Amino acid sequence: MKSKIDIKNELDNLVIDSKFQPIVSVVRKSVVGLDGISMGADLNGKFIPLNKLFYYAERSNCEIDLDRSIREKIVKEFNKICINDDKLLFITINMAVISKFVGSGIILDLVNKFNINPQNVVLEIYENNIENVEVLQQFINSYRSKGFLVSVTIGSGSANLDKISNVEPDIIKISESITKDIEMDFYKQEIFKSLVNLSKKISALIVADGITLEGQAIASMELGADMLQGNYFGQYEDINSDLLSSVEEKVHYIASQYKKYKTEQIEFEKSNHKKYEELLNNIIDQLSTIKESEFTTKLNDVIARYDVFECVYVLDESGMQVSDTITRFRNMLSQKSLIFKPAKKGTDHSLKKYYYFLENMGLNKYVTDPYISLASGNLCITISEKFKGINNKNYILCIDFNPNYINL
Known part of the structure; x- marks a missing residue:
């Protein structure tokens, strides 16, 4: 059945289906771009999915002709609504096809045909396993020099980080595999933040893709996304002015x-800050009136009363631990306990951030970024605060919190 369709002879009869999904900026409260794709084409009343179209095109040796026809339909439809507009058009570039025709200038010719500024066109590089990196870079350098922007998607498939170094993108899309459940998944949040930090260093913008829920949208913005994309704002559909108006209503709502x-959040953090400030002061008041030899006993009382604490311990002014590490984790898995063990009395903490930042920056209190605790193996935040003992000796109280329980 497949061999009976000669796409090369049927190209002019194909009614290519083009769909668009909005890309929005909540900060600007507007639709800033449209991602154009094709789902397939209608041929003599029968719909042929995109993958089958390219299967037939490959057999007829006309992949580039089909690729060009699809891209022209997308650009043509975009231009009907977004003429003389500043919106970005995202076009998928399949390097498996384009690499055979690098230097032909077909994409530049296409946007010139419809009087679209190349600076409004984002070329989304689609290919996880690029065999000829030199051809890819030649293609990118050629089109970037004409004003085109370049985008890659991170989070699905393989060789993702290689793609960043090979492509040097202007825009990084973070895929649904990362944004799904990001409003509640701490590890995905940290991956997202790492990509945001990377994007800032290489002067790239971030698009959070796969947004289907309000919570995802807000979390992605909070983590540093510049733009959002996903079914929450609109599925891939035919482009029209009504579509753009309805999307902007959702953008204003999210804003x-x-x-x-x-x-x-600000009110919550103010309340939390006051709560934990009072809590730390209360513990320090108790420690400052007892002997150093009694610290461990007192800390056992403290950990029993406050279940938000993971570990509590005291250092002297040189960073040496003068109490035991008191922790709630009594029955750690044996395989985990080989790696993660609470520090013992006499341990040197002078190279830990919660000590040397406190000392070297002349601070009275320091709060770390989240890190993996060597005491419990869990993500934690350490708060360290100086206090004086009954002998006027300087000490440092250190408390490890689960980052989900505290905002300081």
């Missing part, structure tokens, strides 16, 4: 919800 979230 108002994000503003509300930030207001509530």
Whole structure:
């Protein structure tokens, strides 16, 4: 059946289906771009999915002709609505096809045909296993020199980090494999933040893709996304002015919800800060009136009363631990306990951030970024605060918290 369709002779009869999904900026409260794709084409009343179209095209040796026809339909439809507009058009570039025709200038000719500024076109490089990196870079350098922007997607498939170094993208899309459940998954949040930090260093913008829920949208913005994309704002569909208007209503709603979230977050953090400040002061008051030899006994009482603490211990002014590490984790898995063990009395902490930043920066209190605790194997935040003992000796109280329980 497949061999009976000669796409080369049927190209002019194909009715190519093009769909668009909005890409939005909540900060600008607007649709800033459209991601154009094709689902396939209709041929004599029968719909042929895109993968089958390229199967037939490959057999007829006309992949580039089909690729060009699809891209022209996308650009043509985009231009009907976004003429003389500043919106970005995202076009998927399949390097498996394009690499055979590098230097032909077909994409530049196409945007010139429809009077679209190349600076408004984002070429999304699609190919996880690029065999000829030199051809890829030649293609990118050629089109970037004409003003085109280049994008890669991170989070699905293989060789993702290689793609960043090979492509040197202007835009990084973070895929649904990372943004799914990001509003509740701490590890995905940290991966997202790492990509945001990387993007800043290489002067790239971040698009959070796969957004289907309000919570995902707000979390992605909070983590540093510049733009959002996903079914929450609109599925891939035919482009029209009504589509853009309905999307902008959702963008304005998310903007108002994000503003509300930030207001509530500030109030929550103020309340939390006061709560933990009082808690630390209470513990220090108790420690400052007893002998150093009694610290461990007192800390056992403390850990029993406050279940938000993971570990508590005291250092002297040189960074040496003068109490036991008191922890709630009594029955750690044997295989885990070989790696993660609470520090013992006499351990030197002078190279730990919660000590040397406190000392070298002249601070009275220091709060670390989240890190893996060597005491428990869990993610934690350490708060260290100086205090004086009954003999006027300087000490440092260190408390490890689960980062989900505290915002300071």
